[in-house]
Amino acid sequence: MSTAALPVLTAADFASDQDVRWCPGCGDYSILAQMKKVMPTLGVPREKVVFVSGIGCSSRFPYYMNTYGIHSIHGRAPAVATGIKTCRPDLQVWVITGDGDGLSIGGNHLMHAIRRNMDLNIVLFNNRIYGLTKGQYSPTSPLGQRTKSTPMGVIDNPLHPLSIAIGAEATFVARSIDTHIQHLGMVLKRAAEHEGTAFIEVYQNCNVFNDGAWDYATDRAMKAETTIELEHGKPLIFGKNKDKGIRLNGMEPEIVELGKGITEDDLLFHDEKCAEPSLAYLLSRMRYEDGFPEPIGVFRSVQAPLYDKLMNEQIELAIQQKGPGDLDKLFNAGDTWVVE
Amino acid sequence: MLATEKEINVLEEATVRFCGDSGDGMQLAGTQFTNTSALQGNDIATFPDFPAEIRAPRGTKAGVSGFQIHFSSREIFTPGDTVDALVAMNPAALATNLSDLRDGGILICDDAEFEKKGLEQAGYKTNPLEDGSLSKFKLHRVNITKLTRLSVEGLGLGTKEADRCRNFFAMGLVFWLYDRSLEPTLRFITDKFGKRPEVAQANERALKAGYNYGETVEGMSTQYQVQKAVLKPGKYRNIMGNQATAYGLIAAARLSKKRLFMGAYPITPASDVLHELSVFKHFDVLTFQAEDEIAAMTATIGAAFAGEFAVTASSGPGIALKGEGMGLAVMTELPMLIINVQRGGPSTGLPTKTEQADLFQAVLGRNGECPMPVIAARSPGDCFDSVLEAWRIAVEYMTPVMLLTDGYIANGSEPWPIPKAAELPRVTVTHPGPLVNGNGHANGHANGSADDPDGYGEKSKFLPYLRDQKLARPWAVPGTVGLEHRIGGLEKQDITGNVNYEAENHQHMVNTRAQKVANVADSIPLQEVNGPTSGDLLVVSWGGTYGACATAVQKAQSAGKAVAHAHLRYLNPFPKNLGDLLKSYKKVLVPELNMGQLNLLLRGKYLVDCIGYNKVQGKPFSVGELVSKIYELVG
Ligand code: SF4
Numbered sequence: 001m002s003t004a005a006l007p008v009l010t011a012a013d014f015a016s017d018q019d020v021r022w023c024p025g026c027g028d029y030s031i032l033a034q035m036k037k038v039m040p041t042l043g044v045p046r047e048k049v050v051f052v053s054g055i056g057c058s059s060r061f062p063y064y065m066n067t068y069g070i071h072s073i074h075g076r077a078p079a080v081a082t083g084i085k086t087c088r089p090d091l092q093v094w095v096i097t098g099d100g101d102g103l104s105i106g107g108n109h110l111m112h113a114i115r116r117n118m119d120l121n122i123v124l125f126n127n128r129i130y131g132l133t134k135g136q137y138s139p140t141s142p143l144g145q146r147t148k149s150t151p152m153g154v155i156d157n158p159l160h161p162l163s164i165a166i167g168a169e170a171t172f173v174a175r176s177i178d179t180h181i182q183h184l185g186m187v188l189k190r191a192a193e194h195e196g197t198a199f200i201e202v203y204q205n206c207n208v209f210n211d212g213a214w215d216y217a218t219d220r221a222m223k224a225e226t227t228i229e230l231e232h233g234k235p236l237i238f239g240k241n242k243d244k245g246i247r248l249n250g251m252e253p254e255i256v257e258l259g260k261g262i263t264e265d266d267l268l269f270h271d272e273k274c275a276e277p278s279l280a281y282l283l284s285r286m287r288y289e290d291g292f293p294e295p296i297g298v299f300r301s302v303q304a305p306l307y308d309k310l311m312n313e314q315i316e317l318a319i320q321q322k323g324p325g326d327l328d329k330l331f332n333a334g335d336t337w338v339v340e
Numbered sequence: 341m342l343a344t345e346k347e348i349n350v351l352e353e354a355t356v357r358f359c360g361d362s363g364d365g366m367q368l369a370g371t372q373f374t375n376t377s378a379l380q381g382n383d384i385a386t387f388p389d390f391p392a393e394i395r396a397p398r399g400t401k402a403g404v405s406g407f408q409i410h411f412s413s414r415e416i417f418t419p420g421d422t423v424d425a426l427v428a429m430n431p432a433a434l435a436t437n438l439s440d441l442r443d444g445g446i447l448i449c450d451d452a453e454f455e456k457k458g459l460e461q462a463g464y465k466t467n468p469l470e471d472g473s474l475s476k477f478k479l480h481r482v483n484i485t486k487l488t489r490l491s492v493e494g495l496g497l498g499t500k501e502a503d504r505c506r507n508f509f510a511m512g513l514v515f516w517l518y519d520r521s522l523e524p525t526l527r528f529i530t531d532k533f534g535k536r537p538e539v540a541q542a543n544e545r546a547l548k549a550g551y552n553y554g555e556t557v558e559g560m561s562t563q564y565q566v567q568k569a570v571l572k573p574g575k576y577r578n579i580m581g582n583q584a585t586a587y588g589l590i591a592a593a594r595l596s597k598k599r600l601f602m603g604a605y606p607i608t609p610a611s612d613v614l615h616e617l618s619v620f621k622h623f624d625v626l627t628f629q630a631e632d633e634i635a636a637m638t639a640t641i642g643a644a645f646a647g648e649f650a651v652t653a654s655s656g657p658g659i660a661l662k663g664e665g666m667g668l669a670v671m672t673e674l675p676m677l678i679i680n681v682q683r684g685g686p687s688t689g690l691p692t693k694t695e696q697a698d699l700f701q702a703v704l705g706r707n708g709e710c711p712m713p714v715i716a717a718r719s720p721g722d723c724f725d726s727v728l729e730a731w732r733i734a735v736e737y738m739t740p741v742m743l744l745t746d747g748y749i750a751n752g753s754e755p756w757p758i759p760k761a762a763e764l765p766r767v768t769v770t771h772p773g774p775l776v777n778g779n780g781h782a783n784g785h786a787n788g789s790a791d792d793p794d795g796y797g798e799k800s801k802f803l804p805y806l807r808d809q810k811l812a813r814p815w816a817v818p819g820t821v822g823l824e825h826r827i828g829g830l831e832k833q834d835i836t837g838n839v840n841y842e843a844e845n846h847q848h849m850v851n852t853r854a855q856k857v858a859n860v861a862d863s864i865p866l867q868e869v870n871g872p873t874s875g876d877l878l879v880v881s882w883g884g885t886y887g888a889c890a891t892a893v894q895k896a897q898s899a900g901k902a903v904a905h906a907h908l909r910y911l912n913p914f915p916k917n918l919g920d921l922l923k924s925y926k927k928v929l930v931p932e933l934n935m936g937q938l939n940l941l942l943r944g945k946y947l948v949d950c951i952g953y954n955k956v957q958g959k960p961f962s963v964g965e966l967v968s969k970i971y972e973l974v975g
Contacts, residue, residue, distance in 0.1 A: 016826070018838065047821045052642070055829075062826050063839065068818040070645055071828025072638060073668050079635035083642025083650065084818070086626055087601050091646070091818055109638075112631035311626055318621035325623030327591055327761035335524060336577045336758065337379050339568075 011036040013046065016066040027178035027204035028057060031125065032064055034181055038188045039067075044092045051094045052081040054101040057132050057206070058125035061096040075106025078113035078122065085118045089308045092192065095122040099140040100130050103159050107139075114168040116307035117196045123188070124161050124201050125178075129210035142289070147209075162284035162299060165199040166277050172198035173280060173299040178205060179218045183229070183296065190298055196306055216288050217296075226288050230297030235267035238293045246286075246293075253286060255293075272301045346555075347562045348519075353412030354566055355420035356514060358507075359437045360429025361398055362391055362405040365507035369427075370407020372511055372525045378578040378755050379524055381568030382411035385887060387419035387960065388751045392608070392691045399453075399461045401432045411518075413567040417719070417887030419752065421962035425517065427510050429453065429484070431462035438474075447477040448513065450506065452485035480559055484509050484550075491549035492542040501539070505546035512550020519565045522551060572757060579756035581720035581749040582609070585653070585679060586616030588727025590623045593649040595728075596735065596767040600625045601643035603636035603652045608691040609747040610681040613653045633658040637665030637678070644674040645827070647771065647817030649731065653679035655747075656698050657688060663706050666740060670710050670853065672827045673805075673813050675734035675741075677727070678712075682746040682883075684958050693958030694748035696883045697934035702742045703912045703941065709850045711857040713737070714912040716744040718886035721756040723749065726909065732767045733860055738812040744911070746933075748960050749884040772814045775802055775822030804837040811856035858913050867915035871897055871904030876974045878925035880950070882908040882938055885961055889931055892966035901974050911938070919946040927973050929953060931966055 014036040022028045039049070049067035053059035055074035062069030068091075072080045077095045085093045095113070102110045102124045113120060129147065130136040136149040140161065144153040165173050172194040176187040184202065191198035203214040216226045228238040228246070236246035237258070245267040247256045256262050271279060280300035286292035319325075358369040367388055374386050387408040396403030410420035425446040428434035430453040441447060454469050468474055469481050488509040489502045508525075515522060525547060533540035554560050579587075593600035600623065604614040618627040626643075630636035636652045643650035654662065659680045669676060682698045684690025698705075702714045713733050717726035723745055730741040804825040805813050816823040825837060833840035834849060869878065871893065881889040886907050893905035906921060908914070922928050922942065930939040931953040939952040953969045955961065 045821070047819055047824055050645075050818050051826075062828070065826075067824050068645075069826035069828075070642070070672070071826065071830065072641070073664055073829055076634060076638040076665065079630065079638040080642040080645075082628065082630075082635070083601065083603060083639035083644075084646045085642075086628060086639075087599060087643045087646040087648045088818065108631050109635050112635065311628075315621045315624060315626065319624075322622040325590070325594065325620060327594055327764075330587065330590065330620070330623075331758045331761070332575070332577070334577060335375055335379055336575055337381060338575050339381065339571045339573050 009040040009046065011040060014039045014066050016064050018063050020064050021060065022057060023208045025207040026057070027127065027206070028061070028125065030178045030181060031123070031184065031202055031204065032061065034185045034188060035065070038185050038192070041189060042092070042192050048090065049092045049094070050084055051096060052077045052084065053096040054106055055132070056098040056101040056130070057127075058096055058098040058204070059101060075101050075104070076109060077101070078106065078109040078120070081120055082113055082116070082118060085120055085308045086311050089119065089312060093120050095120055097122065097124050099124065099126045099128060099138045099161070103139045103161060103164065111164070111168045114165055114170045114197050114199060117169070117171055117304050118308045119195055119197070119306055121191045121198045122200065123191075124199070125204040126161060126201050127204045127206035127210055128213045129206050131206045131209050135209040160284060161201040162199075163281060166281045166284055166300065169277075170199045170300065171196040171304045172301050173284070174198070175201045175203070175294075175296045175299065177203040177214065177217055177227075177296060180296070187298065190301070194301060196304055217294060226293050228293040228295050230270045230272070230283070230295050230299065232270055232272045232298070235264045235269050236295075237264070237267065251282075253282060253292065255291070272298050274300075275302060346560070348565060349562050350565045350567065352414060352566070353410065353416065354424045354518060354564060355408060355410045355422065356425045356427070356518070357406055357408040357423045357437060357440065358427045358510065358514070359404055359406035359433040360427075360507070361433070362393070362395060362403045363398060364405070364429045365504070366405045366407050366429070369507045369511045370409060372528060373514065373520070374409050374753055375578055376515070376520045376524045377409065377411040377566075378576070380520065382413065382566055383416050383569035383571060383755060384412075384578070384753070385410045385416050385419045386753045387748070389959070390692055399430055399432055399458050401436050401462060404433045404436045406433070406437060411566055413569050415569060415571065417891050418960070418963055421964045425514065427514060429506065429510065431458045431464055431468070434468065435462040435464065441477060443476050445477055446480070446517070447474060448480045448482055448510070450484035450510075451481045452483050482513065482553070487549060487553060488546050491545045495538050495542050495545075497538065497542055502542065505542050508543045508546035509550035509553075512547040512552075513554045515547075516551045516554030517560070517564060519563055522547060571755065575758045576755045577758055578753050579721055579724075580612075580751060580753040581717070581723045581745055582612035582681065582751070583616055584721055584723035584756065585717075585727055585745060585750075586613050586620075588724040589617065589649075589651055589677075590620055590625060591724070591761065591764060592728050592731040592767065593625075594623060595761075595764060596649065596731070596769045598649035598769065601628065601640065601648045601650045602626070603628045603630050603639040603643070603650070605630050605633045605636045605654065605658060607633075607655045607658045609683055609750050610653045610655045610658070610679070612750070613679065613681070633661035634665060637662035638668070640676055641665060641669050641672065641674060644669070644676040645672070645818070647815070650676040651679065652676075653681065655681050655683045655691075656685045656701065659698065659701060660705075666712065667706050667708065667710050668829045669740035670706070670712055671829050673738045673853075675738055675815065677730050677734060677741055677743055679743045679745065681750045682744060684956070690958045692747065694746045694884065694960060695933050695956055695958065696744070696746055696885070697937065697956065698744065699882075699911065699934065699937040699941070702744055709854065711854050712740055712742055712912065713857055713860050714742045714744065715909050716883040716911055717749060718883060718907060718909065720749050720752050720754045724756070724759075728765055729909075732765065733863070735767050735769055736812065736863065737810055737856055737860055738815060739857065744883055746884040769815070771817045771820065772802070772823060774820050803835050805832060806835050807852075810859050811852060861913040861916050864910050864915055866917045867906055867908065867921055869904045869906045869921065872902055873904070874924040875902030875904060876925065877901070877903045877927045877929060877970065878922065879903065879905045879970065880908065880922070880928060880930045880938070880942070881905070881932070882911060885931060885933060888961035888963050888966055891963045892970060895963065895967050896970045896974070901970065903970055903974060908938070911941075914945065919948075922946050922948040922950070927951060929969065929973060931961060931969070933961070
């Protein structure tokens with residue numbers, strides 16, 4: 001196989017022949033577009049890529065990618081992906097999930113896939129609603145939200161995807177926004193390049209059942225004040241005029257204004273490589289509703305042993321120690337006797 | 341008194357049961373006796389019976405654990421209805437097991453345990469060893485506890501540790517009683533306790549002390565012998581059902597040049613399959629202990645999609661959780677095995693007891709029209725062959741296959757004629773090759789040409805649901821250029837595999853999936869019967885009740901009754917001749933350890949008025965009860 005012969009692929013090469021059936025204006029389109037754009041830049045041939053999903057609007061994603069794919073059952077995509085990846089570490093495996101699929105019915109699988117740290121890329125489209133079943137509240141819907149199944153308002157506390165991922169020992173955690181296309185592309189690429197489970201939350205607008213859920217983070221006029229772009233080694237600065245920052249006061253983050261005696265050096269510096277996950281966790285807890293800008297970008301990117309690799313290494317080691325399995329030896333092991 | 345003065349009595353067969361507290365090491369005693377008897381050339385059948393609690397309070401009836409061994413100089417199929425010799429390590433064990441000891445049977449009790457507290461726990465008002473209630477048995481009161489302690493004196497063991505050797509003393513005594521060699525157990529002791537020489541020595545001493553006690557004590561006047569069985573010539577070993585299942589999986593994967601992936605979640609009585617496989621990593625075996633049954637199932641689907649030999653094993657409650665995943669497996673038409681080691685249900689039911697009440701679940705228990713081939717193993721050793729056969733069906737028809745075993749055959753053991761790997765059936769797996777710029781035989785179909793590889797008029801496209809004559813679709817593996825495709829649980833168009841909700845298409849696909857599974861009947865043997873091909877009565881059985889049913893029918897046949905036996909391995913689809921067969925007898929009896937599940941399936945399919953014989957008591961059929969039922973029907 002000569003690498004010179006490899007064709008140069010474009011985004012169009014990753015589009016399948018199926019009509020995309022999301023509602024017009026759905027945030028999913030932009031995520032699909034970014035994915036198709038990023039794929040050719042990864043240097044992985046199409047036949048080596050597998051998209052796995054569960055059930056929900058986002059989970060239709062694999063049908064639209066001209067790669068291998070499974071549209072599995074509700075919540076189980078991480079487990080299906082685990083089977084694929086452990087058998088075939090050579091494949092690049094993506095899991096596409098949503099807030100209901102990943103955090104409600106599939107919460108257990110998501111947590112365990114993350115803690116095993118296989119080389120998977122998990123993208124959770126967070127639209128804070130059940131879209132495919134037409135508008136029930138999801139585990140990320142805010143308290144008080146009125147939906148079809150909560151006419152008097154949501155009364156269970158929402159989950160925060162990144163906090164869950166960090167709690168499950170994720171080695172790569174990031175957040176982006178459907179409309180922030182360059183940023184989204186960057187995050188997808190970095191996730192793909194990360195060795196280990198990469199978990200990405202994408203704020204995705206469901207314009208039919210939960211339109212505007214992320215307006216505060218996407219609105220041109222507001223987003224400089226309501227979001228903060230994380231950059232490794234840089235201080236946390238935000239605001240239209242880049243005049244505000246996040247400072248740590250003990251264990252509490254606080255918003256401070258630069259100038260008036262406060263310099264960049266007083267601010268919290270982002271360290272995505274920090275072995276200790278508390279900083280990433282603290283960032284994942286910064287919420288717009290509590291008056292903070294919400295961080296986007298890579299929260300955490302550290303190295304840890306990979307389950308798929310370890311599993312296959314154990315097999316190699318066993319073969320080294322015992323020699324490749326021999327069926328006749330296996331059958332004849334232990335006490336045997338001969339009947340004449 | 342000298343050993344030579346003892347009487348020797350040669351028996352055709354005997355059944356021994358060790359029972360005691362679950363901490364008394366009865367499973368170990370039974371296993372050692374089994375292996376020794378097998379090595380001595382007897383045919384054997386075993387029945388381990390243990391409580392669901394890991395350690396119920398000591399001395400209680402709930403904590404009693406037992407192990408029964410039937411060993412014989414002729415071919416046998418069951419662990420025996422009644423027991424010839426019973427070892428009861430405490431009053432609770434006696435109370436719960438005595439009813440199975442035959443009149444005149446040998447009863448060995450540890451005298452030391454029959455004191456106030458133990459008797460009370462077992463519900464005895466008076467000491468049965470003294471109140472004359474055991475007069476119809478040959479009772480041997482042996483102070484096993486004291487004699488064991490004496491035998492290990494000087495090794496520096498505490499009382500607790502010394503008492504742990506009691507099972508070895510009991511074994512030694514029974515080994516003497518049935519003239520068994522101590523060698524295999526001595527070897528076992530060295531292997532197992534070699535790292536703790538004082539424990540090894542203590543067990544060895546206790547074992548020999550028990551043996552010598554039998555030889556010297558006056559009360560034991562007769563020694564019994566059971567000669568070698570006339571088995572088919574060849575090399576044998578002892579094998580347990582779950583072990584045979586694991587070996588079958590390893591062999592089937594190896595013979596079809598596949599890696600073996602097992603997704604599993606711990607559950608009694610299936611966990612031993614996972615344990616067995618996890619030590620054979622050098623056979624390229626990947627064992628994935630999943631976070632739950634659903635993940636075990638769906639990871640198995642992932643592994644099948646990735647192109648490997650994928651299997652999951654569980655028991656009833658776990659299989660229930662896998663139901664939705666199995667639907668996806670049926671829809672995606674990928675080959676894989678789902679093994680159900682059945683136990684007593686419903687719900688958590690009787691985890692350590694046997695039952696065969698998951699047949700409906702296997703054949704019918706999924707949403708939608710969701711057909712899946714189902715086969716069942718009939719004995720411990722047969723688990724091996726059943727796995728090979730299940731895998732053949734899975735690959736040839738591109739379908740998940742359910743294999744049913746049960747707690748009884750999973751934990752039971754029998755002599756196994758050791759197969760030669762080179763002579764085992766081999767399943768050849770073919771995956772379609774690469775398709776570059778429309779060139780290549782995507783589906784590799786015989787009716788294709790260079791221009792039109794699939795014979796479907798589409799040159800440049802891989803068609804994941806284009807079927808062969810058996811209706812199997814191609815197994816395209818990720819990594820193959822040009823075969824990129826998407827599958828999933830939504831209804832799909834035939835041939836292209838694209839999502840499709842049209843009315844006719846759904847009907848067509850439901851019919852096609854059903855026909856594909858029905859086609860399996862073309863590749864399985866016709867149902868055989870043991871006995872006359874028509875007559876008064878046909879006994880139809882399936883799964884782990886084979887031994888009891890076969891033995892009962894043989895007995896009735898020797899008594900001159902026109903009775904035949906058909907034991908089904910294939911439960912979906914049934915063998916093609918089954919309907920005609922059922923109609924060739926005046927009566928059909930279907931004994932099952934459930935309330936009539938096969939019976940209903942047979943009635944539904946063949947409109948035959950089958951008679952059920954049903955029992956759900958967590959234990960296998962006795963031969964006696966089946967013989968009585970047969971006589972009742974044929975007079
Ligand atoms: S329902 Fe919402 S999430 Fe689903 S496709 Fe429509 S807009 Fe997108």
